[in-house]
Amino acid sequence: SGCGICTNRCPFGAISVINLPEALDNPVHRYGQNSFELFSLPTIREGAVTGILGPNGIGKSTILRILSGELIPNLGNFDEETKNWDEIIKHFKGSELQQYFKNLSNNDIKTVHKSQMVDQLPKFVKGNVNNLLSGLDEIGNFDEIINDLSLKNVLEREIKNLSGGELQRVAIAAACLRDADFYYFDEPTSWLDVSQRLNAVKVIRDLAESGKSVVVIEHDLASLDAMSDYVHVLYGEAGGYGVVSGMKGVRVGINAYINGFLKEENVRIRKNPIEFSIRPPTAEAEGETLSSYTDIEKDFKGFSLKCEGGKIYHDEIVTAFGSNGIGKTTFAKILAEKEKADIGKVDEKVEIAYKGQYLDNDFEGSVQDFLYTYAPSYGSNIFKSEILKPFSLEELLDKDLKDLSGGELQRLFVAVTLSSDADLYVFDEPTAFLDVEQRLIAGRTIRKIVESRNAAALIIDHDIVFIDYISDRAMVFYGEPGLEGHATKPTDLETAMNKFLKDLKITFRRDKETKRPRVNKFDSYLDREQKASNQYYYLK
Ligand code: ADP
Ligand code: ADP
Ligand code: MG
Ligand code: MG
Secondary structure, eight states: OTTSSSSSSOTTOOSBOSSOOSOOOSOSEEOSTTOOEEOOOOOOOBTSEEEEEOOTTSSHHHHHHHHTTSSOOOTTOTTOSSOOHHHHHHHTTTSHHHHHHHHHHTTOSOEEEEOSOGGGHHHHOOSBHHHHHHTTOSSSOHHHHHHHTTOGGGTTSBGGGOOHHHHHHHHHHHHHHSOOSEEEEESTTTTOOHHHHHHHHHHHHHHHHTTOEEEEEOSOHHHHHHHOSEEEEEEEETTTEEEEOOOEEHHHHHHHHHHTEETTTTEEOOSSOOOOOOOOOOOOOOOOEEEEEOOEEEEETTEEEEEOOEEEETTOEEEEEOOTTSSHHHHHHHHTTSSOOSBOOBSSOOOEEEEOSSOOOOOOSBHHHHHHHHOTTTTSHHHIIIIITTTTOGGGTTSBGGGOOHHHHHHHHHHHHHHSOOSEEEEESTTTTOOHHHHHHHHHHHHHHHHHTTOEEEEEOOOHHHHHHHOSEEEEEEEETTTEEEEOOOEEHHHHHHHHHHHHTOOEEEOTTTOOEEEOOTTSHHHHHHHHTTOOSOOO
């Protein structure tokens, strides 16, 4: 099955390793008989951020749990009750990790770990944000961190009432306030908007710049790129085993990932490179109108939204981006008729399929039952080849919906939305919890289905690399989060990005080799030059 080269089910040839390194003998950790095995660990550099890039289920979180001392590695001897530090230290003889584990076992170093599951935070900590964070302030930089992460307005709130993005920022702040030697961040940008992502990048980089050692797991390539000095790419087989590549410079490492080939390791991780297209700044081509809407207004108590009327064309993907709390979800709901506008309306009535931002897992039953209920074409050959396969749902069919991980639930909901025969597909934050490969596969699958049905898609998202990869056109939401939101009509991507980035005061260039978008360093030569010529996005 699949591309015929690898053993994986993925039809695009993603993830699976094509030529395996021979020496996969001594694992660092193995969870049990026939369970996941981890074969190596990253290198940690003092005064630097080391990024970790790899698919879900490949051992990234396991690595941070080992490095932080939460999980003592068993060197593959999963049935031995007691782990012997001497053996572990011997295992890493000749590598920098030997001293690391000596120090860790003697409590000579202090580690801090921001875990992936920030939504679990309310289970472990009670009270309000101020009490939690001021109690952790070991360095004396409370005011600075609160300011950098824009937490001032939530200080008096109870932890249990925080949104996902607020919990994430509180968890990052909690880590940064503590005085440790090693800082580990597991997926720090989930739930955050672009400006919050860049604020997280800043506080994490500040740690390294003050001489600390930092390791970060991240799927948002623009954020990973901006925050890391080095990267390690993880490869292997999701759920089976994971191997850590050698340390690479951040640009080279991310480009190798995009090209699908790790030169030093001689390992191919994907059949084809990911291709970014440079859209020259030409006048916008008019398409054939699929749907249009007038100016739209909506008022909630304390929040008002005004959207400029616009058109959506056949066969296009329109992306929408902007801060959290600016009205994106409200607009999507109005389009999908889940919410009524106070003023304005959608002119052409078209069939809409909608995936909401928050995924509800209270369905009683298995993934298969869920598909029977909600995916009209489940069982057909087309469904199997066009949807089940790209989203790798076959392996989930027997699982209960309640037991799915965030990424598994997301794949299922995007797949179900695509399975209905609609004119306009609306996706609210479809990349949340997906790894880089899954994001791209989702993008390509949406594209394929939209084009085969002569339909269109509107996608709200915060991942700039993903947005760049899939957008035909885009709309920007701007204003005062939580107070008032405005949306532009869909325009060409350059115009939309330019407006968006100007508000954020950041500029992007393209990588010369892969053409992927990269954040310019603030106040660098390019940053100043692009700002001066009003080109916040898109250059040679
Ligand atoms: P990632 O962070 O790259 O998504 P993880 O390190 O969380 O991956 O997990 C790697 C693999 O190990 C997964 O297949 C996961 O199911 C498995 N795994 C994680 N924790 C345990 C555990 N406590 N017991 C058994 N298997 C586990
Ligand atoms: P975004 O998707 O851009 O994060 P939303 O559209 O979800 O923004 O929300 C915009 C603002 O409207 C927020 O301040 C939110 O609290 C408020 N809001 C959204 N839905 C409702 C509602 N049903 N009742 C009252 N306020 C709401
Ligand atoms: Mg993980
Ligand atoms: Mg939203």
